Amino acid sequence: MAKYIFKRIINAIPLLILITMLCFALISLAPYDAVDAMTTPKMSPELIEMIRQKYGYDQPVYIRYFKWLDGLIGGNFGYSIVNKTSIYNDLASRIPNTIRLVLPSYITAYILAIILGLIAGANKGKAVDKIIDSFASVSLAVPTFWIAMILIYIFGYKLRILPILGMHTVGNSSLIDYFRHFVLPYVVLTFGFLPGNIRYVRASTITEYSEDYVMVQKAFGASKAEILFSHVCKNALLPIITKIGMALPALVTGAVITESVFGWPGVGPYFVRAVQGMDYPVIMVILVLSSTLVIVGNLISDILYCVVDPRIRRGA
Amino acid sequence: MEKLLEIKNMSVSFEKDKKTTKIVRNINLSVNRGEILAIVGESGSGKSVTVKSLMSLLPEYAHVEADGVYFDGRDIMEMSPADKRKIYGKDISMIFQDPMTALNPLKKIGSHLIEVIKRHQKISTREAKILAVKMLQEVGIAAPEERMKQYPHEFSGGMRQRVLIAMALCSHPKLLIADEPTTALDVTIQAQILKLLKTLHKKEDMDIILITHDLGVVASVADRIAVMYGGRIMEQGTKEEILYDPKHPYTKALLKAIPKSDTARGTKLEAIAGSIPSFADLGEGCPFADRCEHASVRCKNANIGRNIFSETHSSSCVLKEIEKIEQGA
């Protein structure tokens, strides 16, 4: 197993390097660069050249790449062109906000999806399955921002019981105030994560039920509950472990739309603003960061899988 | 002779998309105490469906009707699901065709056994463990203590079938149903498993229903044989009666189609003309009629009588005296 994990880590490294290269290439190819963004047409060519030199844009691409990479590894993410702030500081204050929103939503959606998916899968074709499956297929078609708007309308405008913007009311930092702000985006995000996961658990459960060993267990007098809890449950949920690692990147970019709708001060609005303002350094960092998290997440999933599944652990 | 299992006039039909298809028609079958009964038939003859209906393993769209299925004096058809579960895996056990998929890949061999033991016997986990090791030993698995801790993928096909047999034997069942237990195994392993079944039959005083399409398997272990085709029992009798004195044209055709050690070099084996009909195409008459060389209009009739040749030997065919006809021809 150690050998497999080692091999897996070794495999992930070139992928990471390729990602940084791709990101850097994207930025170098962009129709404007950071210098264009900093200068105005009124500036003299000498001044522009000075700025160019100051930020190292006069050097060849590969040197710039290595400098940039070196900066990334050292935690020096550069500065936003638009508001000149340190990207590292910006992200350090925003990522925790995103995690505070995404993590509870993801966990809730996960637990609900496992329960509903198992119920549906175990009762395949019956009324309860049809209800759960229809709920999942309909919600899969619902844009999260639309649900957000409808909830804002109901709870914010009509009933006027919940705030619709931000994380705190100005001047009020009580926990209750936080939760009142938290509730709507949390519900929307949970709803967004839910249908895909329900279908996944359901399909996985149904596949498990069609396995021979379930029939064998019936022939040995196992009750429905014994089959579900002692056999199907564990086997059906095993592939879902894969999804835990995949949730890692969601902690940073999993709520871009929802955060934007609710003005939640996380990575989402920051990223959208950067894209709208062509704030390249910011976009770059988020691109690399989120891709890295995808790769690391996949790595974690594979390792978890390998720990849990005896067929891989003991080398089938 | 005392009967352990008696199936009286059982039919099974599948209902799908509002179409009803009869799979098994009016079967009468029994297992006497102390015997191995073989049900022989090609794939699609309904033999597996017959035994799965005994074990309540058919899908929900299957309907089973019978005048009674008596096991050890009790009618299984009248039992509640909970009561049935109490005898499945305890008094009646079943082993299956494909040992590779019959075990839960994420469960250790030991917990498979312990689970079944504790389900039917009120004993502690420690005692169950001791019993499990003993059972593994009995079915010929070396180093059972270590094997208990292993997962199914660490076992070969033959070894897994042994594990399943051990699981089936834990509670000393009165009846073991073996559904093509050797089909998925290598030839050398097949012989070992059959030998094991035969030994256990004697030692454990356990009756066996052996389902197979392989007449070679039948010849080596069975006491009595029932030949199935198109969802009906065409002929049944003792091993000697069926193999050496077959009465039904289908049985005869089947026997002619297998090579024997004394088949002279150059003799052609006779294949049965035509192919197996699908259940949806079968009417009330004899299912073999379309492929039978003796078929006549009468074969399509609804009622095909049962011909009794001896206390043990019977067939269902309109021709009582085929041999005479054959000799005359």
Added chain:
Amino acid sequence: MNYKKQLSRKKRDKIFELLLKDKASLISVIFLLALILVSVAAPFLPLDGSKTDILHMLESPSSVHWFGTDEVGRDYFARTINGGRISLTVGILAMLMSTVIGITVGMLAGFSGGIVDGVLMRIVDVIQSIPWLVLVTVISIFFKKGLLSIIVVIGFFSWMEIARLVRAEVLSLREREYIQYASFAGVKSFIIIVKHLIPAVMPTIIVSASSGIADAIMTESALSFLGIGIQEPLSSWGKLLQTAQSNLQNALYMAMIPGVLIILTIFAFNKIGNVLRVYWEPRVSEV
């Protein structure tokens, strides 16, 4: 030939039976047909979604304006129909684009194997490692804002899954005897691909294409909603929702109408995709 024809007719009947048997898929088919019909006919209908009317701003649905009017008094029914045209166009064209790229890459990788396969699949790995919304958003910077670029951006970065599926299928097909025989008999690779491989992977492609349209429509609406998709004067359902957000308090219908239409459209495409999947892989229906 005759037999083949019969077979294909039988298959066609079966697919209709599957589509019409279930109420939800029947409604999906009818809804999509109506939607496509209206979208195609829209330019010929007396619909003017550009005429502003300051006297009748944010009016609720009435007999004059079936879907009401928007914040500058434009007829919301006409805007919705035109928005639907754009959404549907983006969905279909982006799907076509991603499907063509996906098939090409998948075929190439699966059929050539070796280094070509390794390189192509690595590229797929890399692109798939970037969270999709982030990737599409970043790429959209490179293009001038407009209908064509949104199609290209979505289409150009959603082919990876199809490529993977096609490659996997081609890899297994290559081992089949009839393909091996064809290449042994000296049939040119190109002919093998066109005559044998493409027809064989068609079911996979059609199924993923159906849900591909749904995904593309969803992405377009999200991008437009965030203000980085379709730009004025064009509108799509997502764009309409963006505008609706600022008038939410007074004009809920502006959010309800395009929202419900998006849901219905995406649901319908997904549903049909599922029916097709069941049709080609009957085992799925058993499950």
